[in-house]
Amino acid sequence: MYHHQHSSQGYDPSKFQHPVQVQAPAPAPPQAIRSSPYPAPAMYPPSNGGPAQWSTGLCHCFDDLSNCLVTCFCPCITFGQIADIVDRGTRPCSSSGTAYGLLLGFTGLACLYSCVYRSKLRAQxxxxxxxxxxxxxxxxxxxxxxxxxxxxxxxxxxxSIGWNANVDRQRRGVIQPPVMGAPVIGGAMMR
Structure with missing residues (x-):
């Protein structure tokens, strides 16, 4: 058995201390502290003329049939994608979707979580x-x-690509802002 005998030998703490001084790291400049490595996209600023209307109605789910089916069978995927864009890439799609799925599975009240993101989206x-x-x-x-x-x-x-990739594509000029105009009406009926 191994025993220390500090009292009989006279313990000298200076033998065990190293004269190395550790300096605290310099604080990062304010522009380096960001929630996302990319700036907010400038392609979709809010309108200045009062609240805008939604681009589609609440009950127009079949306008995008593939998304409708995914949302019906696995809403955590759709929610994760929405949360990633609304949070501007600060929280990964997978973690938001997982949190939603766990709330849905254990409490059935994931709507209390998702309604917060609807409010954020409306505000943005x-x-x-x-x-x-x-x-x-x-x-x-x-x-x-x-x-x-x-x-x-x-x-x-x-x-499908998330916030950061969308902003990167915009920076490279791949994405152009959509031109919002009057809806296109089909041609006249002919006999």
Whole structure:
């Protein structure tokens, strides 16, 4: 058995201390502390003329059938994609989707989490609130998620690649802002 005998030998702490001084790292400059490595996209600024209308209606889920099916069977995927864009890349799609899925699986009340993102989305793009965000998500969760997904997609986001890749594509000039104009009406009927 190994024993220290400090009292009989006279313990001298200076033998065990190193004269190395550790300096604290210099604080990062303010511009280096960011929630995302990319700036906010300039292609979709909020309008200045009051609240804007949503680009599609709440019940137009079949306008994007593939997203409608994904949202019906696995809403955590759609929610994760929406949250990644709305949070501007500060939280990965997978972690938001997982949190949503766990809330849905264990409590059935994932709508309380997703309604917060609807509010954030409306604030970012100055969208009108026809009904309470929580009420919309509580009563029509799938429709609300589909509408939010379509809104971001109609604003030029490629929802499958996330925030950072969308901003990178915009920087390189791959994405051009959509031109919002009057809807195109099909040709006249002919006999």
């Amino acid at each position: 793009y100055d969208l009108e609130e026809t009904h309470s965000d929580c009420l919309v998500h509580f009563c029509c969760e799938v429709c609300a998620l589909c509408q939010e997904y379509r809104e971001l997609k109609n604003r030029g986001f490629d929802m």
